[in-house]
Amino acid sequence: MSSPSENSIEMIRRLVGFDTTSRDSNMPLIEWVRDYLVEHGVDSTVIRDDTGTKANLFATLGPQDRPGICLSGHTDVVPVDGQDWATDPFDLTEKDGLLYGRGTCDMKSFLAVALALVPEFQRRGLETPIHLAMSHDEEVGCRGVPRMLARMGDELIRPAMCIVGEPTSMKVVRGHKGKKAYRCDVYGLEAHSSLAPKAVNAIEYAAEIVAFLRAMARRKRDEGPLDDGYDIPHTTVQTGVIKGGTAINIVPRHCGFEFEFRVVPADDPDSCFEEARRFAAEELEPEMRAIHPDARIDFSLLSGYPGLDTDEGDPVVALAKQLTGANSTDKVAFGTEAGLFQQAEIPTVVCGPGSIDQAHKPNEFVSLDQIALCEQLMKRLMEHVCRN
Numbered sequence: 444m445s446s447p448s449e450n451s452i453e454m455i456r457r458l459v460g461f462d463t464t465s466r467d468s469n470m471p472l473i474e475w476v477r478d479y480l481v482e483h484g485v486d487s488t489v490i491r492d493d494t495g496t497k498a499n500l501f502a503t504l505g506p507q508d509r510p511g512i513c514l515s516g517h518t519d520v521v522p523v524d525g526q527d528w529a530t531d532p533f534d535l536t537e538k539d540g541l542l543y544g545r546g547t548c549d550m551k552s553f554l555a556v557a558l559a560l561v562p563e564f565q566r567r568g569l570e571t572p573i574h575l576a577m578s579h580d581e582e583v584g585c586r587g588v589p590r591m592l593a594r595m596g597d598e599l600i601r602p603a604m605c606i607v608g609e610p611t612s613m614k615v616v617r618g619h620k621g622k623k624a625y626r627c628d629v630y631g632l633e634a635h636s637s638l639a640p641k642a643v644n645a646i647e648y649a650a651e652i653v654a655f656l657r658a659m660a661r662r663k664r665d666e667g668p669l670d671d672g673y674d675i676p677h678t679t680v681q682t683g684v685i686k687g688g689t690a691i692n693i694v695p696r697h698c699g700f701e702f703e704f705r706v707v708p709a710d711d712p713d714s715c716f717e718e719a720r721r722f723a724a725e726e727l728e729p730e731m732r733a734i735h736p737d738a739r740i741d742f743s744l745l746s747g748y749p750g751l752d753t754d755e756g757d758p759v760v761a762l763a764k765q766l767t768g769a770n771s772t773d774k775v776a777f778g779t780e781a782g783l784f785q786q787a788e789i790p791t792v793v794c795g796p797g798s799i800d801q802a803h804k805p806n807e808f809v810s811l812d813q814i815a816l817c818e819q820l821m822k823r824l825m826e827h828v829c830r831n
Contacts, residue, residue, distance in 0.1 A: 447556075447814035452542070454555035455814070456535040458518075460545040465583045468496040472518055476558065476577065478499055483561050488599060489577075490591050497579040499591040501599050504561065504664075505569025505828070512762070512828065513574040513587075513789065515601035516554045516609070517581030517780065520546040526805035541808040548797035553608025556796070556817045560825075567829035574602045581780055583623075584746025588780045592787045598651060599628045601789065604759035605779040608795030609771065610802060610809075613816045615763040616793040618672060618774035620679075621750030621782060623712040624703040626743045632735035633696040633766045641696035643738045645732045649698040652740070653682050655722050656702055659715065668709035672774040678706040679776075680715065701745060705776065708752040716742075728747075735809040749782035752790065759790040766823045767794060767816075775799070794820070 463474035477487045480502050487502040505511065523532045530536040532545040540737055542552070552578060564573060580586035595601040609616075629652075631643030644750035669676045679700065687698025704712040723740040731738035753760060760772060772792075777799055784791040796813035 444489070445815055447679060447811055447818050448559065451556045451818055452537070454550050454559040455542060455547065456514055458551040459535045459546050460533055461532050463519050463546070464522050465712070470496060470498060470785060471577045473498045473500050473577070475759040475782055479558065479629055483565055485561065485565070490594065490683045492579065492587065492590070497536050497587065499579060499587050500575070500577040501591055502575045503572050504575070505572040505598055506724045507571060507572070507600070510601055510603035511572030511574055512824070513576050513605040513784070514553075514557045515576040515578070515605055515607045515780065515784065516550050517578045517587070518551070518554070519582050520549070520551075521581055521582050521803045523805070530806070531770070532807070534781060540811050542811065542814070543806055543808045545807055546809050547622050548610045549799075549802035550795055550797070551812060552797060552809050553795040553817060556616050556814065557608075560821050565824060566708065567831045569828050570830050571828040572600070573824070574600065576605075576820055578780060585748040585780045585783060586746075588783050592783060594785065599602040603789075604762065604783070605784045605789050605791040606759070606763060607779050607791060607793045609777075609779045609781075609793050610795050610797035610799050612793060612798050613767055613774065613796055613813060613820065615760065615767055615772045616771045616775050617751070617753040617760050617772045618708065619751045619778055619781065620673070620705040620707060620776055620792065621712060621748060622703060622705050623747035624701065624717065624745040625716060626699060626701050626745055628697065628699045628741045630737070630739050630741070631694070631696050631731060634694045636692040636694055639694050641734070643735050645695045645698040648727050648731060648740070649700055650749065651686065651727060652719065652723055653700060653702075656680050656682060659718065663710075663792060668707060669708065670774070673707060673776055675776045676707070678704060678710045678715065682702055690789055697831070705778070706750065708750050712747070732788045740784065746778065748778055749786050750784055751779070751782040752794065753785060753790060757790050759792050762827070763792045763794050766820045766827070785786070802829055
C-alpha cells in the first residue's frame with residue numbers, strides 16, 4: 444500500500460484543528476472551506492441554520508448545468524468531555540502509521556481527502572460534476588442535511604448519486620438501519636414513603652415501560668423481522684438515559700428516560716413506538732389516575748433518520764465497487780445521513796476511511812493505509828469524471 448500524500452494529511456490536520464463539537468458552531472470550518480474553494484475557482488452555497496451559528500456547505504466542481512456525483516459528509520464531532528486522551532484531540536498527531544484526533548475517523552478524513560484533491564479535479568477538467576456536501580449536526584440527529592436537501596433541484600443542482608464518507612473501512616455499504624429516539628416523562632404523585640400506596644411512584648411506572656421495551660427487544664431478537672445482511676440482524680430497542688427521584692424516603696413525582704429503536708428495513712419504528720405508547724396509555728395511565736387524576740405519561744420525539752436500503756443493482760453501487768475494487772457490499776447497524784439522500788430520491792451508498800470501532804472513543808484514529816485507499820478511490824473517480 445502506498446503512503447497518502449502530505450496534502451491529504453495536512454488537510455486532515457487543518458479540519459481536525461477546528462473544534463466542531465455539535466454543541467458549538469461549525470462556522471469557522473465552513474468559512475475556511477468556502478475561502479479555500481474560492482482560491483481554486485469554486486463557488487459555494489452556505490446554508491445557515493435558524494441560529495446563524497451553524498451551516499451546511501454545498502459546492503459544485505465542473506459543469507453547473509447537469510447532475511453529478513455527490514461526496515457528502517458531516518463536519519460536527521462528538522464531545523471529548525470526560526475522555527482520557529493521550530494527545531490533544533484537536534491537534535493531529537501521527538504515530539506508528541496512525542493519525543490521532545477527534546474526527547479523524549468520524550469523519551473529517553473523507554472530507555479532507557476530497558478537498559485536498561480539488562486542485563487536481565479542477566486541473567484535469569470535469570465532464571461530470573463533483574458536488575461537495577458538508578453538513579452540520581449529524582451527530583445529534585442528522586439535523587443539518589434536510590435543509591440542504593430541501594434546496595436541491597431548486598437553486599442547488601440535484602446530484603445523480605451520492606457517496607457518504609462515513610467510516611466503513613473503505614467497504615461499500617448499501618444498507619443501514621433507521622433510527623428514532625424518544626423521551627418519556629412520567630408524572631406521578633409525591634408523598635412520604637411510608638404512604639407509598641397513596642402516591643403514584645413515577646420511577647416504578649417508568650420502570651414498567653422500560654421493562655416493556657426490553658421485552659420488545661427480546662421479541663425482535665427472537666422473532667424478527669430479520670435481515671442477515673446486518674451484523675445485528677434484527678431491530679434493536681434500548682433505554683440509554685434515566686433519571687428520577689430526590690430521596691429514598693420520598694415517593695418520586697417525576698421520572699424521565701430516553702430510548703431508541705434502530706430498525707431493519709422490513710420493520711417500522713413508528714409501529715414500535717405506537718406499541719409502547721399504547722401500553723402506557725391503556726395499561727398504566729388508568730391505574731395511575733385512579734390514585735391521582737393529574738398523573739400522566741408524556742412522550743416526545745428526540746431525533747430520527749431513515750434507514751438506507753439501496754438496491755444491489757443500482758448504478759451508484761456499481762460505481763462504488765469500481766472505485767474501490769470491491770466485489771461485494773455490506774450493511775451496517777450504525778446510521779448516517781445516507782438514508783435522507785435516498786429519501787430525497789438520490790441513490791446513495793456509504794464508503795469512507797476508518798473503522799466505526801474507533802468512532803466516538805478517546806484516542807480516535809484513522810490509519811494511513813485507510814487514507815491511501817481513500818485517495819485511491821478519489822483518483823479512480825477522476826478517471827471516471829474528468830477529461831484528462
